[in-house]
Amino acid sequence: MSSFETLVRKLMRSTKQVDSKLQKLQEIATTIKAKYEPRPEFERWKQTLGGRKWKREQYRWQKGRCIVCQCSVDLKGSHIDHIQPLITHPHLAIEPSNLRILCADCNLSKGARTSTET
Numbered sequence: 001m002s003s004f005e006t007l008v009r010k011l012m013r014s015t016k017q018v019d020s021k022l023q024k025l026q027e028i029a030t031t032i033k034a035k036y037e038p039r040p041e042f043e044r045w046k047q048t049l050g051g052r053k054w055k056r057e058q059y060r061w062q063k064g065r066c067i068v069c070q071c072s073v074d075l076k077g078s079h080i081d082h083i084q085p086l087i088t089h090p091h092l093a094i095e096p097s098n099l100r101i102l103c104a105d106c107n108l109s110k111g112a113r114t115s116t117e118t
Contacts, residue, residue: 038086038093045094046080055080058101066103068110079107
């Protein structure tokens, strides 16, 4: 076998090793990214003492009403809405000034649109 062929074989083995390591790093990066994406961060926050306290206080401040349609909502069935959507403002995922309580109908019909109502 010529030295050129030997060199090519070594290069191919090294390339496979690099590709394998890169794949593992990408999997790790995906796992880390998923942990810190805004939606999971928000879902975790909602379960914390601070998140539950915020919702109770906001519910009282809104007098148990949806801020958009003003219908009466139960605390348990109410939705926490992001005024500026997570998709465009992920840094506001758990920012209280970007959150409010809506009824399910108003929140689901809004989708990822920015709210102009207060």
